[in-house]
Amino acid sequence: MSLLDYWDTQRPSVKRRKVATDEDQERPSHRKDNTPTEGKELNNIESPGMDMPDIYQLDVQLETADAPSNSQTELESSLPAIKTDTEAIEEYESSQQQEDGSEPDLHGRLQNGGWRKGRSSIYVDAFNLALETVLDEEAHLFSEPEMEVFRQWRDLSYEAQYLYVRLFLRKTSAWHRVNRLGYYSDITDMSRAVDDLRLWHGLPSTNSPSENGPSENGASLMSSHGLEELRGEFRFADETSDIDTLEAASSLLLLEELKAFAKDAKVQGKSKKELLAALRRGSQEQTGLDWTTNATATNRVSHFVQRILDYTGDCIRLAAGPRALFERVHLVFYRSTEWTEKSLTTIILAKIARRNFPEYVVCRESSIFPSREILLEFESALRTQYRIDNMLEFNGAPTTELLEQIRDIAYDVYPRWKALLEQEQRKEENIYEYGEGAYLRRFSPAWVYTRIIHKGLLPLGRFKDYKEEYRLLCELLGQRLFHPSRRGAWYQRKALLEEHYMWALSAFDGRSEDNQRKHWRRIALQTCETGLEDPYCHLIYHYDLQKRITKLERALKVVKREQHDFGHVMLSKPVERTVEGIRIEREDLSGAAATNEVTSRRGRPTVWLNEREDNSECRVEEMCLGWYQDQDWKGYHSEGGIVRTLFSYLFYDILFTYVPNVFQTPFQTCPLDLHTDAFYPTRASEINHRLVEITNGAAERLIRAVHAAHAPSQPCAIGLDWSFELDDLVEIARCFRGEALAAVCKVMAQEYQQRGGGIPDLFLWRVDTAQVMFAEVKSENDRLSDTQRLWIHVLTGAGVDVELCNAVAKEVRVVR
Template sequence: PKEFLCAALLKTIKQRTVTSFFQKNKGDSVQQRQDEFIKSVLQVTGPVVRLNPLVSELFERLHLVFFRSATHLGDSNSIKSAVLSEIGQIRFPSYTVMRSPDLFASRDAVVQYKQLVEVGYEMEVLLTSLVKETEQHMKGWEMFVEHQSEWHMLLETLRRPKSPAQKVGGIEQMSRVYWRRHFTAGWALARIAERGARFAANTKQFARERDVLESLLSQDAFRLGKRGEWHERLILLHTTHLRPKGTSVEARAQTAEALERAKRACVRALDDVHVNRISLHAISRQLRTIETKLGVSPDERIEHPRMCVEWQMPLERVVFGMRVRNIRRGPSVWDGSDGIPCSVEQLALWRYRELGYTGIHSENTLATTLFVLLFWDIVFCPLPGVLDTEYQSQPLDMGSESFYFSRRAMIEQRLAEISDGHFVQSIGDVYEKQHGVECVGVSWDLPCDQLQTIASCLGGQRLSAICRVLATEYRLKRSGFPDLCLWNAQTKHILFAEVKGPNDKLSETQRDWLDILVTSKIDVEVCHVRDGDARDTENV
C-alpha cells in the first residue's frame, strides 16, 4: 500500500548513508535530506497534482457507501474491477443484486464509521513497526486511549437492559443483523480496542492489556471470531506476564493465585461457544499445563465436553532428495527427478508418482474450488445486504461468522445431497456454465474432469465433511489444507500429503486440517523431505 511505502521511505531518508544516492551537496539535517529526496523523486515522476482533500474525502465516502468496502481506498481494487467488468475484460458471477438502502442510518453514521475505520487503519500501519521501535507503539497506544471513553460508553450501552425488540442477539439468532454490525461505529471501535491491546503488549503494559482484553470479552456483539485469540492471550498474561516473580513465601502464594485465575479463565474460554477449534486446542493445553503447575492430581483435573488436548495426527513418511545448496534464500530448492531444480512439494510428488499415484500440488485451492462449485447457488443466494453490487466475486459476508447461519437450512440440505452421492454432475454443470468468471476460492486452472475424479475418489460422505468445515469456518479454513492431492483412478484410492522440508513445522491450522481429515477417515500423511542421496532407505 502507498502509505506503507511512503512511511518506509521517510524512515529511510533519516539515515545519513542515503545521501550518497543524491546530489553532491549533502545536507546534514533531516529536512535537507528530505528535500533532496523529494527533488530526486520529482526528477523521475515529473509534475504531480495533489487533489483537494475535501474532494478525496467525498470520493472515499462514496466508495464506502457504494462498494460496502471498509478497506482503505488506496488498498482497494473495487473501482478497477468495476471498470474492467464494464469494458468486458473480466466477468463476475450472475446473481440478483439485493442492495440494502438502510445499511447506514444517516450521513453522520457514515462519517463517524469512516473516521473510526481510518483510525484503525493507522493503528494497523503502526503495528508493522518493529517491537523495539517503542515510540511507534506508544503512539498506537495513545490512539486507543483517545477513543477509550467511546469504547467504554459503547460497552455500557450494551450492558443496559433492553426490550426483546432492542436486544442485541447472538449470531445464531440474528445472523443477518450481525453481519450489518460490520458497518457500525461499534465494530470499528472494537477493532481499535483489539489493536490497543496489542500495543499495550508491545509496550509491556500488561495490566492495561488485560483490562482491554477483559473489556473485549465482556461483549458478544462484535468480532466474535476473535474471541478465541483474546482468551488465549488473557490466559497467557495470567500465567506469565502478570505472575509474580521470586521464590519467597508471599511470591509463591501470589503465583498460585495467578494460576487459579488462569484456570478459571480457561474454563470460561471453554464455555464460550464462539471459540473456534484451533483456539480450543491451545486453551485445553494451557489448562493441563496450569493444572500440572498447581499440582492437581489426574483424577481431580477438569473435564470439559469441549476440551481438545491432543490432535489426531496422521502417519508420517520420510523421503530423501538432493538439495541445491547454492540457493541461500527463499523456499528450499531440490534436484528434481528430471534434473531440473524443483520445490520440496514437487520432489515429494515425484516420489509418490513412483508409487503409482497421480497427483497435483494444489494446497487450499482444491478444497475451496470443490466447495464453491458445489455450493455456487447458495454462495450467491440473493440475501439482503450481501450482494449489493454487480461487481462482486463473493458475497460480502463470505469470510464472516454469519455466512453459515444465514444459509444454514440450504447448506445442510446440500451437505445431505452430497453425502447421498449427488455431486459429480453438479461439479460439471457449474464448471461449464461459470468457467472463467471471477469467483473467490475457485481456480479454473484445475480441469473439470480432474475435479470430478478427485470428488469421486473421496465419495459423498468424506467430501461432505470437507465442505462442512469450509461452510462453517471459511475464513479460518481457507488455508492450511495439505499440499498434495494424490489418487489412483483404477482403485479409487485417494491420499492427501502435507510436505515438510528440513526444519519446517506444522502450523496450528495445518494440524487442525490433518485432525479433521483423520477424523473423517480420509487418508492423509505428513511427508518429511530430508537432504540425502535418493538411494538412501525411505519408508515408502
C-alpha cells in the same frame, strides 16, 4: 436508477478482449504453473501451543484476521480472476471504439460497450461509475456544498477529468511536475487540462444545516482530523505558488537532481533526508538579498524553494478538500479504504469478461451508513486506526513514547466505544434478523474502535499493567458483536494472565499464597473451557486452549476421572518421508554450474527430472507426486485447490443464499463477507447443519447435486475448479472421513481468507483403503511457513494423515 442496473450480463455481443480462464488461474493437474501462493509468507505468526507472555506477538498473529489479501477490497475479491494489466486495458479500449464517431455517455458505454478513443477512458468511467452509484443510492451522506462539487465535476472536460483521476489513483497528496506527467495519448492539451482543474468555483452558503448537511459532531470530526468542511469556494487542484516549504519543493526532484542542487549550495549528503537537513542548516546560517523588495534580507529557504521551482517548471497537486471528498465517495462505494487503481478497472473488466455467474439476489441498501454523521465518524475512526498502524508497523520497534500515545488514543475512544456497544446491542435485539447485522457492523465506528481498544492492550502488556489489561480483555470478551475472529486469542491471553499474574494483583480474601495461585488457576481453567464452548472461538485456537487445560489440570492435581480427555484430537507429528530424484542444474553463461553455494539457490524453485513419465523437467512437487503414484496413491498437486473446490461444492447453496448487502453486483463469485469474520456467524445455523450432514456422510450426495445443476453452465464460483473430474471428487468424498472433512470445512468457513493458503502441496487418496492424505513437499531450499504449520495442526487434529516429503537429490545433472 442505479448505474449498477446497466450491468446486464446478457447484453448484445461485441468484440471482447481475451481473458484468463479458470483453468489458467488454477489447474488441478500435476503442474504448478499457476498455483496460488496467498498466505504462504506469514512468518511472524506464532506456532500453536506456545505461551505468549508478550501480547505484541499475539497482535501480530491477529492482524491477519483483518488484512485483505493483496490489499484487495472485499468487492474486488469477489470478482472473477481476470487480466487487469495495461495491455488488457488498452486492448479493451481499442475494441470498444465507436466506428460512427458518436460519443456515447457512461450509460451507453456500460450497457452497449460503445467507446471512442481519446474521448473516454476506463479509468474515468470507473471513477464516475463509483460516483454516480453512490449519488443514486446514498446521496443523503453528502452536504449541499459537496453536491455542488459533484456538479462542477460533471462539467469538467474529459481531459481534465482524466488527469484528475490518474493523479487521484496515486492516493497521495504529493506535488507533480507537469512536464513529467505523460498521458499524451489521452490528453492533447495538458496545459488546458491543468488550468481547468485550477479554476475556482463558488459554493452555496451553509449558514443553516440542510437535510443533508453536517451535524456539529460531524463537522468537529472533520476538523479534528485535518478535513475542513467545504465552504466559500474551491478548486480541484493547487498551483505552483502554493509550494512554500523546502520539503515540498525538494519532493519534486530526483535524488541525483537534489544532489546537483545541493552541490551548488555547497552542502553535502547521501540521502534526501541528509541533503534536506544540510540545506535547512545552511538556510539558518545564511541570508540572501531579494533585490525586488528594497534589499530586505530574506530567509534562504524561500531562495532555495524558488530555485527548485525555476528548475522544475509548472507543478500541480490535487486540492485537499475535493480529494478527501472523493476518497469518501470511494469508501462508500467499495465499503473499504483498500481500493486501488486495479479496483477501479477490475470492476468494469470483470463485467466485460462475459462469464456465467451464480444466481443470487443483488442487494445494495443505503442503510450501511444511515447518516452522514455515522459516515464521518467511521472515516475519522479509520484515520485514527491508520495512525496507530503506522506507529506499530513502520517505525521499527515501538518506543515507550509511541506506546503511551497508543494507550492514550485507546482510552480516548473507550467511552464512545461503550456507548456504541449499547446501541448495537439494541439493534441486534430489536431490528436485525438473526445474523443480519454481522456484516453491517463492519461499517460501524465501533468496529474500528474495538480494534483500537485491542491495539491498546499492547502498551498495557509492555508496561506490565496486567490488571488494566485483564479488565479490558474481560470487556472485549463480554461483547459478541465485534471482531469475533479475535475471541480465541483473547481467551488465550486472558487465561495466561490468570495463570501467571492475577493472583498477585487481586485481593487474597484470607487465602494463603498457594491457595491464591490455585484459585486463579481454576479461573484460568474455566476461561479455557468457556473458550472451547464459545461458538465464535475459531477452531484454530482450540488446540492451544486444550493444551493449557491439560497443563492447568496437572498443576491443580485434578483427579484422573475428572480431567478432560482430548485424546481424540491429540496431534501426531507428520511422518517424515524422503524421496530421491535427479535434480537439474543450469550452467551459467561463464560455464560454471550454479551449484557452488546453497545460498545461490535459496528461494528459487528447483528443477527435477520426471523419471516416471517422459524424463522431462518438472517441479519438485511433480517428482514427489510421481513417487506416491507408484505406491498406488492417486493425487493432485493443487496446493489447496482441491480443498477449496470441495468447500465450494459442499457449501454452494449457502455461499449464494440471500443475505442483505453481501451481493452488490451481478457478477460476483462469492458474497462480500466471505473474506471476513462475519461470514460464519451470519450463517451459523445453516453452516452447522451442513457440517452435521457432512459428518454423517452426505458429501457425495451434495457434490453430485451441485455438479448436475451447475456443471453445464460452469458459473464462476470462488474456489470451484470445474476441471476436476466428478469421479475423482466422488472417490475423495468416499475416502474422506466425514468428521475430518467437516473439520476442514469449518476452518474454511470461519477463516476463508487467512486459511486459503498454507494447505499442503499434494492431496492424495487411496480407494482400496478408503484413506486420504496430505503431503507437504520440501526441497533443501524450503522450510515450513507458519500458515503451513497451522494447517498441519488442523489436519492432524482432525485425524487426517500428513507427511513431510523431503526431496533429496541422488544425482545432480548440469545442463546448458
